[in-house]
Structure formats: structure tokens, C-alpha cells
Amino acid sequence: GDDDKKMLVAYVVPRITHELDRDDIHRFLRSRLPDYMLPSAIIPMTAFPLTTSGKVDRKSLPRPDEADRAIKPNSYVAPRNDLEIAMAAAWEKVLGVQRVGINVNFFELGGDSLRALSLVMEMQETTGIEMDLGEVFRSPTIAELVVNIGAQPTKSASMVVPLQTEGDGIPIFCLYGIHLFKEFAESLGKDQPVYGVYVAAEGLLIDQTLSGSTLHMSTDRLVAAYYEAILRFCPDGPYRLAGSSFGGLVAILVAAEMRRHGAEVDLVMLFDTILPKARHRNWTKWISNKTAAIVNGITKQTLRERLTGVKNALQKGRAKNETQESADRAAQIFAFRRSVFLQALKDWQAHEVIFDFRVILFQGMDRSWLGSHTVLDNDYGWRRYLKERLILIAVPGNHWSILKSPNVTELGRLTKPYLMSELNS
Numbered sequence: 001g002d003d004d005k006k007m008l009v010a011y012v013v014p015r016i017t018h019e020l021d022r023d024d025i026h027r028f029l030r031s032r033l034p035d036y037m038l039p040s041a042i043i044p045m046t047a048f049p050l051t052t053s054g055k056v057d058r059k060s061l062p063r064p065d066e067a068d069r070a071i072k073p074n075s076y077v078a079p080r081n082d083l084e085i086a087m088a089a090a091w092e093k094v095l096g097v098q099r100v101g102i103n104v105n106f107f108e109l110g111g112d113s114l115r116a117l118s119l120v121m122e123m124q125e126t127t128g129i130e131m132d133l134g135e136v137f138r139s140p141t142i143a144e145l146v147v148n149i150g151a152q153p154t155k156s157a158s159m160v161v162p163l164q165t166e167g168d169g170i171p172i173f174c175l176y177g178i179h180l181f182k183e184f185a186e187s188l189g190k191d192q193p194v195y196g197v198y199v200a201a202e203g204l205l206i207d208q209t210l211s212g213s214t215l216h217m218s219t220d221r222l223v224a225a226y227y228e229a230i231l232r233f234c235p236d237g238p239y240r241l242a243g244s245s246f247g248g249l250v251a252i253l254v255a256a257e258m259r260r261h262g263a264e265v266d267l268v269m270l271f272d273t274i275l276p277k278a279r280h281r282n283w284t285k286w287i288s289n290k291t292a293a294i295v296n297g298i299t300k301q302t303l304r305e306r307l308t309g310v311k312n313a314l315q316k317g318r319a320k321n322e323t324q325e326s327a328d329r330a331a332q333i334f335a336f337r338r339s340v341f342l343q344a345l346k347d348w349q350a351h352e353v354i355f356d357f358r359v360i361l362f363q364g365m366d367r368s369w370l371g372s373h374t375v376l377d378n379d380y381g382w383r384r385y386l387k388e389r390l391i392l393i394a395v396p397g398n399h400w401s402i403l404k405s406p407n408v409t410e411l412g413r414l415t416k417p418y419l420m421s422e423l424n425s
Contacts, residue, residue: 008112009064010039013047038107076101079142082178082198086159087123087142094119102142111140158199158229167191169419170266172240173230175254176247184242184403187412192419195233201225223253230254237264240419244403248273248361255357265357267418272364272399275381279374360391360418362411366398391418 012025025042041064049060076099079085084102091100095109106116116136123129131145139145161178163185171193174181178196185194201222230239239258243251248270255265361382370376382390393414397407 008039008107008110009041009043009061011043011045011048011061013045038105077103077143082196083200084142084146085178085196086161086198087129087145089159089161090119090122091142094122100142102146104141106136106140111136158197158201158225158232160229160233161196161198162193163196164188164190164192164194167193169193170238170240171195171234172242172269172419173197173234174247175226175241175243175251177244180244180247180403181242183405183408184411187408188415188419189412192416197226197229199225199229219250219253222250223257226250226254227257231263238266239263240267240269241265242269242271243273244271245273245399247271249275252355252359256355259356267358267360269415270359270361270382271402272362273380273382274376278377278379278381279370280376281373355386355389357389358391358418359386359389360393360415362393362395362402362414364398364402365394365396366401369398369400 010025010029026038029038043062043064045062049057051057079088079102088100088102091106091109092098094115095106095111097109100109106119111119117133119136120131120133123131135145135148139148160173163174163178163182167190169192172185172188172195174184174194174196178198181194181196185192188194199222201224237258239255241251241255243249248268251268251270252273255268258265359382361380363380367376379390379392395402395407395411395414397404397411401407402411
């Protein structure tokens with residue numbers, strides 16, 4: 001085939017007639033060959049085709065298909081975070097394959113020394129991650145590579161990952177959570193390009209919180225990292241940005257940074273981004289709920305006993321189930337991230353910025369997650385900054401589910417008319 005589609009293939013003729021076990025062959029080869037010499041496909045044959053001179057007729061050898069691949073489909077493990085998603089995108093581009101899992105060996109997917117060099121260059125150019133060629137050979141899977149390159153070399157890393165590349169509309173760059181926007185990109189159809197943006201600086205908010213540093217410095221660095229990543233990928237505007245929850249604030253600030261440098265910004269989309277000052281306690285409902293709780297005998301002691309019981313049950317579950325332990329740990333991390341982001345939102349309130357681009361605030365109609373004693377300002381606190389530029393659109397779902405099926409279908413339908421309108425209309 002074409003040079004960029006070449007791969008190492010093993011053609012095997014067993015000495016005795018029996019069913020060929022590709023896994024056994026692969027384990028045998030792995031024990032004797034370096035990773036870069038392992039075949040990407042193993043094809044069993046009853047005999048080799050020969051030329052008239054008695055040599056193997058290479059042109060007559062069958063081409064490999066998916067069934068012949070050394071890596072089975074069920075071995076696929078999806079990227080777990082934005083860094084791994086970004087790295088998988090680089091691998092897919094270099095190798096010309098789809099859906100690269102984090103545990104699949106680079107060389108088993110058709111990689112060789114030349115492609116390894118291309119991967120190093122691709123990673124440096126598109127993500128800012130610097131690594132030497134030997135690292136690909138020492139850590140031939142994404143999971144190993146993420147661990148072995150360490151956190152520090154990736155602090156300035158970034159990558160723009162395509163979610164939907166077709167169409168000639170102004171591209172939408174989705175910030176802070178590539179995985180959040182995959183269904184949204186699909187809901188907009190094939191005429192609207194959509195990209196997710198990863199920057200390693202996303203971790204700075206948490207890192208600096210743990211070290212006691214000032215939060216707004218982390219937000220400033222995060223904004224600068226997104227700004228640089230987008231302009232490196234697309235130097236000329238106009239630009240469209242999108243972000244969910246805290247990511248909406250980041251999108252607004254990146255857009256303001258673009259305007260400060262003279263770039264055109266057409267539109268920013270906020271998905272249920274609520275400013276802290278827009279939240280208010282409905283004290284009447286709060287007192288009513290507390291009174292009802294006391295009447296029903298739910299005292300502090302009773303609550304403490306119930307919480308202790310839940311805690312003990314969780315501890316027993318963790319001892320029995322490692323998957324549950326991972327889920328609990330992920331929930332703890334999510335809760336911590338949320339508290340950090342809320343603090344960053346409060347910190348930003350002191351900095352008023354003038355905005356001159358359209359902003360759509362998509363508001364989830366289901367607000368039960370806020371609790372019965374919390375009420376929100378109709379504009380989520382944005383009108384004071386955005387004035388007439390702010391457009392409010394109610395969409396089905398809650399704070400988290402508006403970007404997920406089935407709600408995302410309606411979200412896409414409501415979004416499309418604003419993508420067809422003229423710049424800054």
C-alpha cells in the first residue's frame with residue numbers, strides 16, 4: 001500500500017495442522033523481540049505463495065484485515081482524561097488509525113522508528129510536550145508515557161483535538177473538558193467544525209490551591225494557556241468559544257484576552273455558568289425545611305448516626321470492590337475541583353472586564369440540584385457585564401445533563417440559528 005499505511009505483518013505457516021493462537025504467537029515474539037519489531041498483524045496460512053523460481057511471492061501475500069490484528073477490539077481502553085485524549089489524537093494522526101486505546105503498544109499498531117520520530121515531532125509541535133525518541137521505545141503505550149514523562153514537562157503542554165472537522169463555518173473551540181462536548185459537536189451536524197482544547201495548565205488551579213498560592217494567578221495562567229493554544233492552531237479569527245460551568249468563565253476570559261490583542265470574537269457559549277452573586281438563599285424555605293426536619297425527629301445526632309452508617313458502608317464496599325474505591329476517589333476529586341472553581345469564580349468578581357461580543361447563556365431548566373431553598377437571578381449574574389450582548393436560552397436538563405443525550409439534541413437545534421447569523425449581529 002501507500003508508504004504512510006505500511007505495517008509489519010507476520011505470515012505464519014504452522015508445521016502441524018491445528019488452530020493458530022495469535023495470542024500465543026504474540027507472547028512468544030514479545031519475549032524475544034524489541035517492541036518496534038513486533039508485528040501489527042498475524043496472518044495464518046496453509047502455505048506461502050511461490051514464484052516460478054521457487055521464492056516467496058510477496059505480491060501475492062494477502063493483505064491484513066481487522067481480524068488479523070495482533071490487538072483485539074476488546075482490549076481497547078479509552079483515554080481517561082484530556083491529556084490522554086490529546087495524546088491519543090496525536091497517535092491516531094501519526095499512525096493513520098482510529099480509536100487508539102491507552103494500553104495499546106505503539107509498535108503493534110504499525111509504528112516503527114520513523115513513525116516514532118514523527119510522533120515526537122507531532123507531540124512537540126501540537127501539544128508542547130517535549131520528549132526524546134527513546135521515551136517512545138521505553139514507554140510504548142499512552143498510559144506508560146503519561147506516567148514516565150512526569151507532570152512537570154507537560155505544564156506548558158496544549159493540544160486542539162478535532163471533535164467534528166467537516167464544514168466551513170467559523171470553528172467552535174470548547175474549553176475545559178474535551179469529553180464534555182463530543183455529543184454537542186455531533187448535535188450541530190456536519191456543517192459546523194468543533195474542536196476541544198486541552199491545556200496542561202488546567203491542573204494549576206488545584207496544584208496552587210494545595211500549595212496555598214493565590215487562585216486568580218492560576219486562572220490567569222489558564223486563560224493565557226488556552227489563548228496561546230487556540231492561536232497556535234488557528235492564528236486568524238473570527239473565533240467562537242464554548243465552556244460549561246467554570247469552563248464558561250474561562251471561555252469568557254479567553255475571548256476578552258483575544259479582543260485585547262485585536263482578534264475578532266464572534267460568539268461565546270456558556271453552558272449553565274452561574275456567577276456566585278447570582279445565588280440567593282430563600283430563608284423562608286430554609287427555615288421551613290429545618291422546622292419540618294426537627295418535627296420529623298431528624299436531629300443533629302440522628303443525622304450524625306446516619307452519616308456514620310453511610311461512611312461505614314462505603315468503607316466496607318471499598319474493601320470489597322476496587323471499582324467502587326476508584327469511583328469514590330473520583331467523586332472526592334470532583335468535589336474538591338468544584339470547591340476550587342467556585343473560589344476562583346468569587347475571586348474573579350473583583351475584576352470587571354468590558355465585553356463586546358455576543359454571548360449565549362444556555363440555562364438548564366431542571367434546577368432541582370440547587371435545593372429548594374436556593375434561588376438564582378434570571379441572568380445568572382451576567383447582565384451587569386454583558387449588557388445587551390447577553391442572550392438567554394432555556395434548555396432541557398440540569399447543570400450536568402444539558403450536554404448529554406437526549407437533552408443535547410435539543411441544545412444543538414437551538415444553537416444552530418445563532419451559528420448561521422452574521423458576525424456580531
